[in-house]
Amino acid sequence: MINNIQLYNGDCIEIMQSLIEQNIKVDAVITDPPYNISRKTNFHTLKGANRNGMDFGEWDKNFDVVGWIHTMSKLLKENANVVIFNDWKNLSDIRKECEKNNIIIKRCLVINKTNGAPFNRDRMFVNDVEFALWGIYNSKNKPTGWTFNRKNPVEKCVMNATIQHSKFHPTMKDIKVISKLVDLLTNEGDTVLDCFMGSGTTGIACKQLGRKFIGIEIDNNYFEIAKNRIDNEG
Numbered sequence: 001m002i003n004n005i006q007l008y009n010g011d012c013i014e015i016m017q018s019l020i021e022q023n024i025k026v027d028a029v030i031t032d033p034p035y036n037i038s039r040k041t042n043f044h045t046l047k048g049a050n051r052n053g054m055d056f057g058e059w060d061k062n063f064d065v066v067g068w069i070h071t072m073s074k075l076l077k078e079n080a081n082v083v084i085f086n087d088w089k090n091l092s093d094i095r096k097e098c099e100k101n102n103i104i105i106k107r108c109l110v111i112n113k114t115n116g117a118p119f120n121r122d123r124m125f126v127n128d129v130e131f132a133l134w135g136i137y138n139s140k141n142k143p144t145g146w147t148f149n150r151k152n153p154v155e156k157c158v159m160n161a162t163i164q165h166s167k168f169h170p171t172m173k174d175i176k177v178i179s180k181l182v183d184l185l186t187n188e189g190d191t192v193l194d195c196f197m198g199s200g201t202t203g204i205a206c207k208q209l210g211r212k213f214i215g216i217e218i219d220n221n222y223f224e225i226a227k228n229r230i231d232n233e234g
């Protein structure tokens, strides 16, 4: 890798295909793809947030939640860590597709959103959790010796996060959680891929922690936002 940070503006399947042709391999994937959950509601999001209720944008509609996994798996080194954020409704399909491609899912991480917005609160539980599947790639289906830089007596699956009412991206992740995952699951100098980079949160965490980063984003506007945020970091 010539640069520590490589950013691509385009469709991740096409770009990952070209990275495969260049024999590039990564130590980890930490990514937050579209969840395919956008819909019309009467609910309005807080002022300043870059979305309307549960409608995050066209990019979240009719998205094939498993269609990219096979190509992504071809970029993984043996025993690479993989974290895929998603909505609970998609977890089973994503797990099956990962396991078809030798990514063995070990745990489901639970992101506890401490400022989850009440919606229809007289009739509904507040929607204050998100999930991430964590797995290890091993071409023989027998992962061994993956990176796990434990920092605490135990690393809990439940992690607190704050929903970001951001002008940059409607579903921007809390960098606290992403940094923790980068720190735990990779070593300094390792390469992390985020093939659905959005506003570049994973890239910022990687730059702060001395990891190399490959980021892919299809939308020109979000790509520029990610590039600026990562360039301005450190």
Ligand SMILES: C[S@@+](CC[C@H](N)C(=O)[O-])C[C@H]1O[C@@H](n2cnc3c(N)ncnc32)[C@H](O)[C@@H]1O
Residues within 6 Å of the ligand: 010, 011, 012, 013, 032, 033, 034, 035, 059, 169, 171, 172, 173, 195, 196, 197, 198, 199, 200, 201, 202, 216, 217, 218, 219, 222
């Ligand atoms: C859930 S958002 C990621 C948000 C990101 N975690 C952040 O903190 O800003 C998913 C992103 O994937 C992008 N996307 C959708 N389809 C894509 C594709 N085929 N290739 C690359 N990016 C894609 C969307 O434009 C969107 O910005």
